[in-house]
Amino acid sequence: MISTDEYEWSQQLFGGSDLGDTRRTERLVDVAARMASQMGQSLAKSCGGDQAALLGGYRLMRNEAVEPEAIRDGGFESVAQQAQAQSLLLAVEDSTSISYTHAVATELGLTSNNQDAKRNGFLAHSVLLLDAVSEHTIGLIGQQHWCRDRADYGKKHRRKQRAYEDKESYKWEQASVQMAKRLGSAMQRTISVCDRESDVYEYLLYKCGHDQRFVVRAQVDRRILHNDCKLFEALACDASALCCYTVQIPQRGGRKAREAKLLLRSATVELLAPAGRTVAQGSLSVNVVLAEELDAPAQSEPLQWVLLTTEAVSSAEEARQVVRYYELRWRIEDYHKAWKSGVGVERQRFQTVENLERMLVITAFLAVRLLQLREHLDAPTDAPETTCETVLSEDEWKVLWVSTEHNQPLPKIAPAARWAFYAIAKLGGFTDTKRTGRPGWDTVWHGWFRLRERLDGYQLSKSALTEL
Template sequence: MLINSSDWAYDTFQHAKLGDQRRVHRLVRLAGALADQLGKSIVKASSSSAEIEAAYRFVRNPAIDADAIADAGFQATAKFVCEFDTVLALEDTTSLNFNHASVHDELGHITSHKSSRGMQAHSILLYAPHEHHVLGLIEQTRWTRDVEQMGQHKRATQRPYHEKESVKWERASRHMATRLGADISRVISVCDRESDVIEYLKYKCEHQQRFVVRSMLSRHIEEAGNKLYAYGAALHSAGTRQVVIPQKGGRKARVATCDVRYAPVTIKMPSNKSGTSTPLYYVSCIEQAHADGLSWHLLTTENVQSKAEAERIITYYERRWLVEEFHKAWKSGGTQVEKLRMHSKDNLERMIVVLAFIAVRVHQLQFMGMDKTQAEQQSCEVILSNIEWKLLWKKREKGSLPKQPPSLRWAYLNIGKLGGWHDSKRNGRVGWQSLWEGWFKLRTILEGV
């Protein structure tokens, strides 16, 4: 999936419905060039002035729909789902910040300040948990907020559900189900607290769609105690689980010892909503030693009758960080989409979509290298050509070339080192910036040769 940028671009976008096959050929050439020259602009990624002009004509063509480009990529992802018994649909929303003057008036607010400009994007990244494999994007919706409507979230209870931004969760599931057809039965949506919307939970249950959702509030339930969190706290502990909490900002990395509890629950419909109660399963993972420590209250459609099954649900939720890592690769760490400087929102969006799929490819590279066990067993030629790994060896190692290609793990670490990475945290995890810098330097060395 990662070898050869041109082949990857063809596999991803060959079925794009752009009205003219020549546009599809141009899309494939553009995506291949940008994937091959990661982080570079169209000008620097193109091989000639003719290529530059053709690429800009494509990006500026009003007849080309950004959603048509995206749909081709989603189709390419969908074809892999049937190969796996279980696939996690990891969902998250992020803001894309574009404050340059040329598109300022076409974009919406992204913070509490009216001066901020950008757009919102809601993505679903598919991941096979048992095979430790990132499949790709199956859904992404982009929109801009009306600057004049700032603050309307304070009146959220007064507006119909389908007029709220929170309808994005249901909309994304509908789009995903349409693309996957019968294979939707293999998919489990994994979402953070923002998705704890009763209409969304009802939709998923009514359409027999599986999910793991982190609870945002202690809902009313049919069981004794009447409130979800109080009921959960009264359950007998099924044992403990160690959860690794990574370093983030000013927070130090640590290992949390958590109590695991589980039970079937029946969620009541709020009094201001119409509908019946919803039967689900509840799993909690709450840190023992810290009152304000890790506290996960998870609601799921999966059958949970044992500690092992409860821990499986927790493991699924722990994988949600992968979609956040994808957003980092897209926005700043790999394709650097927020550095785009297009002269209209439509032009910007066409590039945003192309770079989203390239970011998935970069994310797959990082994730494959991070999995130490699997990466040691795979050849580095999964991601590097024969000449690329030999050049990397000559740059990083002192000995003569090995007869067999080294491992993917070796390539991952040494691309990072080429980019200035030092394992100061002793976790063997290369950061996005170092990985990107190393990849760029390797390409420069290759071009020189």
């Protein structure tokens, strides 16, 4: 369970980092803890007027002897240690862009296909580790970031001439190579879960060749062995129907949340290498789950997933489990939203690329904390009889009650955990104007940090009264 104490959390995550001097590690722990307590704020605001802490934080960010990789590796090592106790792990992956508009942006790369765009920055590929059983977020186990070379803009036609290792698509394999080194034997019980961008034959070849598990959404209609049809047509004709069931489709962008009735089919196929590619010849044996939405609303695009996997899919239960793993891939999108909207990585204003990179790494782990805090608060809401003291201290829930239940007497017994979750969201501005019945990420974050601010004030007042 995540610690709600910022310094305890920071010490657990970064306390083992090797920055070449224990004082630097202590400063890193202090900076991360302060920023965790003032999530979304700059380093200066996080220090709350403590000039010694602020100057120490700036010295760390500007210290050329502190490599961003050393900060990152310390966090990854902590997460890898936590993962050893889990029986089954999911490594959900995706990429995003981190853009800036202040002076240092001219030294960064393009983050879009528009060379005239004013926003430049980094591209980042993140790997988030989940407990497959509880579905809780364990932590960040991998992250690469890079800048696109402006000289390559407009030369997409040369892409086929470049070596696989020099293409951006190599990031998927590189992420697995690095993750395997960090997790050791735990990699055998780790399933990589990736979207359509990862449907790269060389990546699939690597995963199968190293006995690594995966669920990859297919994008390419590949040739298959001993079949005149390609993959998608062959599945539609020959895949075995297993079951129908209902899943919840969350709201994303302009898409409304809804229930979807899925028909699941499964098959095992031999994928042939792309014609003319300099990869190993022969074929790759993979299992496939085809999930198709039935009776989709008239104005909604029917959901259809073709999932390539190493997991067994012969039974309805096995196929549903693979689909569930892929549903959890949305967690990485929530993570990137937390990184940008919650933590505010794009609001940082360091004036050199190196200093910005150090802060980028710290904020990457702060974003994980936001995910974990929401899971921590939301976890017990399906058990109405559970009291809020499973997630809040006595002082926390009492301050929350006074803040949200105006003029209502303080109860003698702690209220339900469900009440606490919605009260925190209410404190963050939740009004349910969209009639979804569920608070969004932003309101839960804002409510939690408002509660922490009020709790600090309450505890300071108690301390002052005690001393009088």
